[in-house]
Amino acid sequence: MNKPYQLNTCRAARVPARGLAALAPLRAKGGVHVVMDKATSWVTWDGDRRDLIDTLLTVPGVEWFESRDGRWFGLGTHLPVFDLPPGGESIPLSRALVPAAFAATETESREPAGVPLRLVRSEAPHPATALRCRVEALRSWADKATTIEITRVKAARRGDVAWLLGHVLPAIPGATRFWGERVLVPLGFRADPDWPESALREAAGVRDEEILVLAGQGAEAIPAPAFRPLTRGALRRAITR
Helix, strand or coil, X not given: CCHHHHHHHEEEEEEXXXXXXXXXXXXXXXXXXXEECCCEEEEEECCCCHHXXXXXXXXXXXXXXXXXXXXXXXXXXXXXXXXXXXXXXXXXXXXXXXXXXXXXXXXXXXXXXXCCCEEEECCCCCCCCEEEEEHHHHHHHHHHCCHHHHHCCEEEEECCXXXXXXXXXXXXXXXXXXXXXXXXXXXXXXXXXXXXHHHHHXXXXXXXXXXXXXXXXXXXXXXXXXXXXXXXXXXXXHHHC
């Protein structure tokens, strides 16, 4: 029979005042009461509390007590003790042990430092969701692509630069491919800091209807309504324009 098992019959302990702090992790569990004294604390608990017993075993100088017929007996003794429980208010452990008070201090008045946003290499795989290329580079694809292949992407144009959005994108020579939804990042890279898209968009100050593009030369915003479902006729007109 080991010692912790013998202690299961105990329902009270006299704890050196300096050792009471060891019970702090049990404050929120309830069922433990304390009578405070200058040198010792009288601790009582309800039922079999192995967690409490294991904690008190780490405190030097603890005395253990059993309750029999309304009297307290030292563990394994046959004569009751007559000076226990001590006089004083019995309070819950959560009131006997409270966090230390703290004083708020003012920080120096300084402007928050900016965090640079940049692209860094990344080995994490991502499916391509967008590509950017010269409009002229679409000519070969326009001649060979099926209607289904063309209509499953959306497109936007700015001058002689074309953007395609979609989850199945064509292989266009010289195109830069991107991953992401509301923030587009070149494949093989990630944003640093590696924030969620919502945080990156907020930091860049883009509007709800804009798509943020991060590229080696900087960031830009493209209006999302500029992307329209692509048709063969619109593709040919863009190439011949």
